Amino acid sequence: MTDQRMLTGDRPTGKLHLGHFVGSLENRVRLQHQYETYLIIADLHMLTTKNTREDIAQVSENARHLVIDSLAAGIEPDRATFYLQSAIPEVMELNTLFQNLVSVPRLERTPSLKDMARDAKKDEMPYGLLGYPVLQAADILCVKAHVVPVGKDNHAHVEITREIARRFNHLYGEVFPVPELVTSDVPTLIGTDGQGKMSKSIGNVIYLSDTEAEVRKKVTGMYTDPNRIRADIPGKVEGNPVFIYHDVFNKNLAEVADLKERYQAGKVGDVEVKEKLAIAINLFLDPMRERRAKFESQTGLIDQIIVEGTEKTRKEVQQVVFEVRKAMGLTGAFNSIRRKAEKYRKANPAAYPVEG
Structure with a gap:
């Protein structure tokens, strides 16, 4: 373990799925x-697209899902610090300070923001969504992260973080490392319906927590070559979601090669x-199911992990905010005013009687 840090995470909008695993979780x-x-x-971040009282009421339960899915996938609780973003108000202070280091046109050039607004059925982009990458910069820099493993959608966001870090350091002195982006070998996993990426909001997902039966049912209903109406018709392998998943999750390479050859020759059925x-997917998920059962059997453990991590992180962030304010001169500004106020009070004791 080095003294360098990694920061990444997810919005608490539901359970994690295979797309999350290949996009970022595997790297974590x-x-x-x-x-x-x-x-x-x-x-x-969730509030940018989901901010009803009902959405917010689900945060605690969804937070538990995120943590237990991460632990099941192989994150070790003694190596990772989980924390709840809204419980650290200093992050919002950093967000406010960073807003002045990036322009509106720069944020408007972030393609994923428009996609997020569309997926959330927003006719107009909320101010908070436009500033999503700035808040993300506050998340990354508040713990002085050196690396950020994220999915394809967040590549442009991390680049804005890098720009903000460089701009801050140029204006006020070296405070932040410029974080490096860690990409995935499978940046985007197509959904089971073959229509775009795997997405909770669309429902074309296989969750890390799905049972064997749920996986079988979802795979049976997967989109495949639409022109192949019989098993004896040669089919397309390239771009076929079923074979994309085989390439990612089936460790039996000889079996995959055989299936592809027979599929293209019209000698094997979709069934x-x-x-x-x-x-193959169930074999991939079986170790996660074992780890999940172990953590789920310890009532309250996940909540304790979140609380401890949040308390630890807040102390770290408070120190970083102190460094930021000092570097910018904000601390000095108020101290200067306070010193003159103290002189005034001493010069006018009648107006400020000593209590007690």
């Missing part, structure tokens, strides 16, 4: 042994291809 599991790891439960995919 790998990198936790190389970096001091901070994993954010980003409920303030067999999907059956073997369901088996």
